[in-house]
Amino acid sequence: MKKKKSKKWKIIGLSILGVLILGAAAFAYEYHELQPKNHFTTVPVVSTGKTNDKEAPVETEEIKEPVFNLLLIGSDERKDSNIGHSDSMVLVHVDLNKHKYNAISIPRDTRVHLDGYGYTKLTSVQYIMQAKKGATKGIEAAVNAVGELTGVPINYYVETNYRGFQAMVDAVGGIDMEVPFDVKLTHPWYPENKDKVVNAGTHAFDGKMVTEVVHERYSLKNGEYGRQQLQEEALKGIAKKALDPSNITKLPSLVKSIPDFVVATNMSTSDMLSLGMAAKDFDPNTQLTYQQIPGHGETLYDDILKAKNSQIVIDQAQIDDIISKNFQ
Numbered sequence: 001m002k003k004k005k006s007k008k009w010k011i012i013g014l015s016i017l018g019v020l021i022l023g024a025a026a027f028a029y030e031y032h033e034l035q036p037k038n039h040f041t042t043v044p045v046v047s048t049g050k051t052n053d054k055e056a057p058v059e060t061e062e063i064k065e066p067v068f069n070l071l072l073i074g075s076d077e078r079k080d081s082n083i084g085h086s087d088s089m090v091l092v093h094v095d096l097n098k099h100k101y102n103a104i105s106i107p108r109d110t111r112v113h114l115d116g117y118g119y120t121k122l123t124s125v126q127y128i129m130q131a132k133k134g135a136t137k138g139i140e141a142a143v144n145a146v147g148e149l150t151g152v153p154i155n156y157y158v159e160t161n162y163r164g165f166q167a168m169v170d171a172v173g174g175i176d177m178e179v180p181f182d183v184k185l186t187h188p189w190y191p192e193n194k195d196k197v198v199n200a201g202t203h204a205f206d207g208k209m210v211t212e213v214v215h216e217r218y219s220l221k222n223g224e225y226g227r228q229q230l231q232e233e234a235l236k237g238i239a240k241k242a243l244d245p246s247n248i249t250k251l252p253s254l255v256k257s258i259p260d261f262v263v264a265t266n267m268s269t270s271d272m273l274s275l276g277m278a279a280k281d282f283d284p285n286t287q288l289t290y291q292q293i294p295g296h297g298e299t300l301y302d303d304i305l306k307a308k309n310s311q312i313v314i315d316q317a318q319i320d321d322i323i324s325k326n327f328q
Contacts, residue, residue: 036096039274040066043155044266046140047147066096066278069152069327071143073159074214074231075126077263083130084161085123086142088214088231091150093327096278102289102326104150105228110293111300111311112145118303121311122146128304139264150319152327156267162189162215164261166207168238171257172247174206175237177213180229184219188212210234224312228292236284243282291322 042060070092077084086108093102108123117128125145130138139159147154160168169175183198193212205213214234220226241247242254255272258265267275295314302309 034270034274034277036066036274036278039270040068040096043068045153045155046157046266047144047154049147049150049152049154051148051151066094068094068155070094071146071154071157072235073126073139073142073157074165075159075161075263077161082135083127083138086126087123088228089122089142089146090231090235091146091152091154093152094275096275099278099287100289101279101287102291103232104291104293104322104326105232106146106149106293107224107228107295107312107314109224109297109310109312110149110295111298111313112149114141114145114304119300120302120304121309122149124302124304135264149314150323150327152323156271157265158262158267159264160261161263162211164263165214165234166211167257167261169205169207169210169234171254171261172238172241174204175210175234175241176202177205177210177237178202178233179213180233181221181226183213183216183230185212185216186219187216189215205237210237225292232290236288239279239282240284243276243279245281289326291326293322294318 040063042062044060072088072090072092073086074088075084076087088108089106091104091106095101106122108121110122111119112122112125113119114125114128120128122142122145126138126142128138129141139157143154143157179198179200179202181200185193185196185198188194188196189211190208193209196212198209198213203209214227214231216230217223217227222229252273255269255276258269258272293314295312297310298313299308300311300313301307302311
């Protein structure tokens with residue numbers, strides 16, 4: 001009887017050991033596949049970056065090194081609405097070999113040409129195409145407009161809105177954010193923050209306050225360019241918190257909560273996990289280069305709105321110079 005019982009437990013023990021071995025093998029395989037050099041061998045192409053490219057872009061391209069371009073979009077899409085303007089746009093050249101990230105902010109009011117509609121602001125492209133052809137066509141049009149403006153192919157995009165941005169910050173437990181100058185909240189999302197002043201310095205913010213700060217532009221000396229600086233600091237704070245070595249094990253659960261704060265993206269869960277693994281120990285002071293695209297304001301006719309409005313005109317030579325130095 002004892003022998004049978006012993007044999008039974010031996011079989012159970014071996015079965016458990018077998019499951020553990022298989023589980024470890026599966027984890028090792030998944031870990032291997034998520035390594036950037038193994039994962040990012042083929043990337044999608046949303047925009048070729050070529051102006052007036054009438055041919056449909058190839059859907060994917062093979063790449064030898066894990067290097068690609070990612071467009072981050074912050075929209076002003078409101079609750080219970082399916083359309084919104086591209087309120088902020090940051091194009092990032094990701095080089096996972098060198099662990100370098102070169103980012104440029106593109107002014108929302110940049111004058112661009114939209115096929116079939118004429119000249120308008122960049123912020124209006126997504127809105128008009130969403131209203132006419134749906135959400136997917138809207139974001140693809142916005143991505144293509146940035147691709148044509150900068151002349152670089154765009155592989156991935158991630159869009160969030162202000163509610164999503166708030167959820168993102170709260171998902172990592174709040175952030176420390178460096179506020180480079182005093183900010184008066186003239187157009188807050190929450191009435192209780194009306195005219196509140198956030199002084200320059202480092203602040204521990206929850207998602208609600210980060211959302212308020214990065215939304216402000218009317219009270220800033222540099223307007224839209226000042227807001228871009230605030231958004232840069234917020235993104236740094238999020239990246240530092242989410243990719244801190246002590247939090248890297250929480251990355252899978254964080255990625256699972258992506259639907260809570262991402263409106264649209266063409267990145268898969270495994271894409272995000274691989275990118276997160278590559279960016280662990282992220283140090284914005286040494287790994288991130290950030291620039292703004294300069295321009296000057298003019299009052300020009302908007303073919304979509306059928307009226308004149310304030311637009312930002314960018315010198316193409318300046319764009320070409322920034323791109324050649326940061327996106328090669």
